[in-house]
Amino acid sequence: MKTLSNPIYPVIWQDDRVILIDQTRLPEEYHTVEISSCQAMAEAIKTMIVRGAPAIGVAAGYGMYLGAREIADSDRQKFLHQLEAIAEMLRKTRPTAVNLFWAISRMVQTAQESRGTVAEIKATLLETAKAIQQEDLQTCRAIGDHGLSVLPDKPQATILTHCNAGSLATAGYGTALGVVRSAWREARLQRVYADETRPRLQGAKLTAWECVQEGIPVTVITDSMSAHCMREGKIDLVVVGADRIAANGDTANKIGTYSLAIIAQAHNVPFYVAAPFSTIDFSLPDGSKIPIEERNVTEISQIGTTSLCPEGADFYNPAFDVTPAKLIAGIITEKGVLKPHLLNN
Amino acid sequence: MKTLSNPIYPVIWQDDRVILIDQTRLPEEYHTVEISSCQAMAEAIKTMIVRGAPAIGVAAGYGMYLGAREIADSDRQKFLHQLEAIAEMLRKTRPTAVNLFWAISRMVQTAQESRGTVAEIKATLLETAKAIQQEDLQTCRAIGDHGLSVLPDKPQATILTHCNAGSLATAGYGTALGVVRSAWREARLQRVYADETRPRLQGAKLTAWECVQEGIPVTVITDSMSAHCMREGKIDLVVVGADRIAANGDTANKIGTYSLAIIAQAHNVPFYVAAPFSTIDFSLPDGSKIPIEERNVTEISQIGTTSLCPEGADFYNPAFDVTPAKLIAGIITEKGVLKPHLLNN
Numbered sequence: 046m047k048t049l050s051n052p053i054y055p056v057i058w059q060d061d062r063v064i065l066i067d068q069t070r071l072p073e074e075y076h077t078v079e080i081s082s083c084q085a086m087a088e089a090i091k092t093m094i095v096r097g098a099p100a101i102g103v104a105a106g107y108g109m110y111l112g113a114r115e116i117a118d119s120d121r122q123k124f125l126h127q128l129e130a131i132a133e134m135l136r137k138t139r140p141t142a143v144n145l146f147w148a149i150s151r152m153v154q155t156a157q158e159s160r161g162t163v164a165e166i167k168a169t170l171l172e173t174a175k176a177i178q179q180e181d182l183q184t185c186r187a188i189g190d191h192g193l194s195v196l197p198d199k200p201q202a203t204i205l206t207h208c209n210a211g212s213l214a215t216a217g218y219g220t221a222l223g224v225v226r227s228a229w230r231e232a233r234l235q236r237v238y239a240d241e242t243r244p245r246l247q248g249a250k251l252t253a254w255e256c257v258q259e260g261i262p263v264t265v266i267t268d269s270m271s272a273h274c275m276r277e278g279k280i281d282l283v284v285v286g287a288d289r290i291a292a293n294g295d296t297a298n299k300i301g302t303y304s305l306a307i308i309a310q311a312h313n314v315p316f317y318v319a320a321p322f323s324t325i326d327f328s329l330p331d332g333s334k335i336p337i338e339e340r341n342v343t344e345i346s347q348i349g350t351t352s353l354c355p356e357g358a359d360f361y362n363p364a365f366d367v368t369p370a371k372l373i374a375g376i377i378t379e380k381g382v383l384k385p386h387l388l389n390n
Numbered sequence: 391m392k393t394l395s396n397p398i399y400p401v402i403w404q405d406d407r408v409i410l411i412d413q414t415r416l417p418e419e420y421h422t423v424e425i426s427s428c429q430a431m432a433e434a435i436k437t438m439i440v441r442g443a444p445a446i447g448v449a450a451g452y453g454m455y456l457g458a459r460e461i462a463d464s465d466r467q468k469f470l471h472q473l474e475a476i477a478e479m480l481r482k483t484r485p486t487a488v489n490l491f492w493a494i495s496r497m498v499q500t501a502q503e504s505r506g507t508v509a510e511i512k513a514t515l516l517e518t519a520k521a522i523q524q525e526d527l528q529t530c531r532a533i534g535d536h537g538l539s540v541l542p543d544k545p546q547a548t549i550l551t552h553c554n555a556g557s558l559a560t561a562g563y564g565t566a567l568g569v570v571r572s573a574w575r576e577a578r579l580q581r582v583y584a585d586e587t588r589p590r591l592q593g594a595k596l597t598a599w600e601c602v603q604e605g606i607p608v609t610v611i612t613d614s615m616s617a618h619c620m621r622e623g624k625i626d627l628v629v630v631g632a633d634r635i636a637a638n639g640d641t642a643n644k645i646g647t648y649s650l651a652i653i654a655q656a657h658n659v660p661f662y663v664a665a666p667f668s669t670i671d672f673s674l675p676d677g678s679k680i681p682i683e684e685r686n687v688t689e690i691s692q693i694g695t696t697s698l699c700p701e702g703a704d705f706y707n708p709a710f711d712v713t714p715a716k717l718i719a720g721i722i723t724e725k726g727v728l729k730p731h732l733l734n735n
Binding site: 071072073239241242243244246249250253254256257262263264265266267268269270271272273274276300301303304305307308311345346348349351352353354355356357358359360361362363366 | 416417418584586587588589591594595598599601602607608609610611612613614615616617618619621645646648649650652653656690691693694696697698699700701702703704705706707708711
């Protein structure tokens with residue numbers, strides 16, 4: 046396996062195209078994919094070559110620019126009309142993460158508000174995509190540093206996280222792993238527990254990989270072991286990412302997050318969500334309206350090409366669940382730590 | 391895959407040796423292993439060719455006979471002395487399930503109490519091993535039928551189960567899946583939800599396979615999906631097996647059982663344990679004294695020979711956890727449904 050110099054950037058703009066780390070091939074191999082069209086970007090988001098709510102937002106920003114770049118028409122109205130079709134195609138890639146919709150809307154709005162020629166609009170769109178990326182990186186660093194305030198009153202903490210809310214899931218640095226990185230930098234972290242996060246194993250594969258890259262001690266457990274570990278006193282706090290947060294604080298995140306929040310509460314282990322403020326969807330009063338993506342059942346029934354289950358069994362594969370605000374001790378954002386009960390309850 | 395006629399017997403005594411279904415190869419292939427010595431039986435238990443608390447008890451009974459058969463000495467005291475060494479070897483195979491120790495003790499006691507010649511003692515031991523097997527089969531059928539009394543007041547129920555407490559885990563019929571089978575026979579069952587049960591996937595592999603063999607509708611989910619499924623109203627009750635039950639009702643079972651019990655309580659879904667009465671270890675006042683086996687970490691880090699995790703990560707692999715009695719609505723035994731709070735609390 047190739048050892049990288051830090052930091053890890055899952056999306057890079059270089060030589061007029063996007064370079065993505067192929068997250069479906071980690072940790073076995075570090076491989077990048079070149080994306081030069083909005084169709085290719087849509088496919089990369091769907092197939093989870095790039096994944097993680099903020100990283101999807103960054104990728105969609107560039108996807109919008111790549112699409113805009115291909116529009117031949119120099120008439121402003123026709124250009125905007127075609128740009129909307131590109132936006133619609135990208136919106137259909139993943140339904141749950143709000144960052145996707147937020148980034149696409151920002152790109153559309155930028156184009157609509159831009160007064161220049163179509164060529165000038167295109168240039169502005171590229172700058173906006175770059176800005177989304179840079180802002181996300183700064184946001185994640187701020188989230189990480191705000192996270193220091195929720196660490197327990199002991200020299201070094203153990204943090205359990207679910208799925209991957211790390212550099213790979215953002216422009217860089219990470220949200221939940223941003224808190225981990227800041228804690229590690231300040232020598233406030235003893236160890237990360239990464240639950241493997243079935244079915245796609247982002248915890249075992251991506252979170253463990255990120256930690257190993259930076260020398261952060263990480264223990265991988267199965268999703269079913271968190272309660273046992275908490276009862277043994279191994280876990281001081283839980284920090285996870287978010288794909289969409291409703292106005293009342295209910296949080297959609299990778300399937301298994303809701304289980305973990307229930308289990309944390311049963312052990313009086315504080316449960317935090319770390320996410321950019323833009324993850325809060327104020328148009329949704331509560332989590333019941335968040336659309337939950339169902340993915341292909343082969344994610345459960347196979348590992349690679351190895352079949353795990355007998356023929357004839359049925360499967361159910363919701364990719365996300367919703368954790369009610371009452372189970373969340375705080376939402377760590379770039380603006381500070383929000384208490385869910387202070388949101389629009 | 392070979393299609394079997396029902397019923398499924400994981401341990402068969404035939405032509406002076408034991409035939410085991412190799413449970414490490416299901417559901418990909420149905421393959422049996424011949425066991426003719428106590429050493430081979432110990433290895434089969436350790437490597438989980440045979441697994442499941444009651445099935446381990448049955449296998450250990452035959453293992454004791456196979457060992458006794460090999461003892462050349464016809465002096466009673468010397469025979470008993472050597473038999474104790476065989477018992478000790480078999481006791482070391484798996485530490486958590488009480489049925490192993492119970493069956494071995496019964497075999498030792500049978501030998502000690504037998505007044506005949508060594509040859510006669512050997513014959514009695516074979517009859518005792520067969521009796522353990524027959525009794526377990528009857529016990530499981532009684533457990534299944536007693537389980538009908540805990541089904542909800544609706545025509546057909548959905549039952550979530552964890553790991554495999556089926557025919558494969560017992561002499562036949564199963565404990566938790568005994569309840570499923572009885573409910574299916576009485577047309578009281580709509581569907582089984584089998585969580586996959588990482589790391590060894592006994593739910594996805596064995597429980598799903600047993601259900602498919604008998605035409606029982608089964609949906610496989612990951613361990614992390616149970617809370618989401620319960621909130622969606624998909625689960626009427628949870629029934630699991632047990633490896634050891636302390637005198638106060640605290641129950642050791644496959645890792646993830648404790649998580650599931652917490653999650654069930656949070657959704658007011660009744661959580662039942664189904665197990666032979668002999669699973670209750672009255673020598674242990676509570677679950678804190680039950681030894682928890684830790685197994686090889688490659689169970690987490692690999693699927694078959696495919697590595698899932700990066701080099702440099704640590705792992706923790708407890709094979710069991712302990713569910714406190716207060717989370718258990720009832721223990722379904724062959725004598726009836728016990729209320730844990732009526733046990734020695």
